[in-house]
Amino acid sequence: MPIPDLPDPALRYLPHWLAAGQADALFASLRTGIAWERHRLRLFGREIAAPRLSCWIGDADASYTYSRTRFEPRPWPRALLAIRARLCEEFDADCNGVLANLYRDGNDAMGWHADDEPEIDPRAPILSLSLGATRRFALRRRDDHARRHAIELAHGSLLVMPAGLQQAWQHALPRTARRIGPRINLTFRTIMALR
Ligand SMILES: O=C(O)CCC(=O)C(=O)O
Ligand SMILES: [Mn+2]
Numbered sequence: 001m002p003i004p005d006l007p008d009p010a011l012r013y014l015p016h017w018l019a020a021g022q023a024d025a026l027f028a029s030l031r032t033g034i035a036w037e038r039h040r041l042r043l044f045g046r047e048i049a050a051p052r053l054s055c056w057i058g059d060a061d062a063s064y065t066y067s068r069t070r071f072e073p074r075p076w077p078r079a080l081l082a083i084r085a086r087l088c089e090e091f092d093a094d095c096n097g098v099l100a101n102l103y104r105d106g107n108d109a110m111g112w113h114a115d116d117e118p119e120i121d122p123r124a125p126i127l128s129l130s131l132g133a134t135r136r137f138a139l140r141r142r143d144d145h146a147r148r149h150a151i152e153l154a155h156g157s158l159l160v161m162p163a164g165l166q167q168a169w170q171h172a173l174p175r176t177a178r179r180i181g182p183r184i185n186l187t188f189r190t191i192m193a194l195r
Pocket of ligand 1: 099101110115128173185
């Protein structure tokens with residue numbers, strides 16, 4: 001369903017993109033089946049360990065540089081092949097890579113940023129699948145930080161970030177003091193060959 005008060009380009013939030021049983025099974029499979037690692041982030045000239053665990057997964061040629069670190073893709077886990085195929089078909093997107101993130105509890109988070117690295121195809125949507133604990137996803141305009149929105153991303157939901165969104169908006173996944181369980185987020189991206 002479109003989110004009514006969000007300016008263009010409009011986000012779409014599909015709360016039950018995966019049926020609950022499928023979402024449960026995918027969460028369990030990825031929780032143990034992904035080689036989770038702690039990525040390093042460069043912030044204001046300092047290097048810090050990201051407050052979450054991640055893994056860059058994709059086709060062999062889909063290497064991805066973010067926060068000035070280059071990640072070579074890990075192969076697709078079996079459990080993600082059907083998901084990727086369904087996304088490619090439904091959204092007519094290539095989705096040759098996915099950043100998997102594991103937020104172990106409410107202390108794990110991600111600060112303000114946009115997914116606008118040069119190798120991300122700006123004509124393609126970024127498709128964000130959430131599993132596990134519900135977490136708040138915050139957005140703010142790049143040119144006016146007072147213009148904000150937030151969406152609660154539920155288990156089995158898909159958030160469609162359309163082409164153009166990253167250029168106008170930043171997003172974040174804030175910490176929460178609520179006692180909550182783990183969450184996995186998968187952001188499917190289309191990586192272009194840079195030359
Ligand atoms: O966990 C989320 O919902 C968002 C993650 C994110 O924005 C990212 O990894 O680039
Ligand atoms: Mn992001």
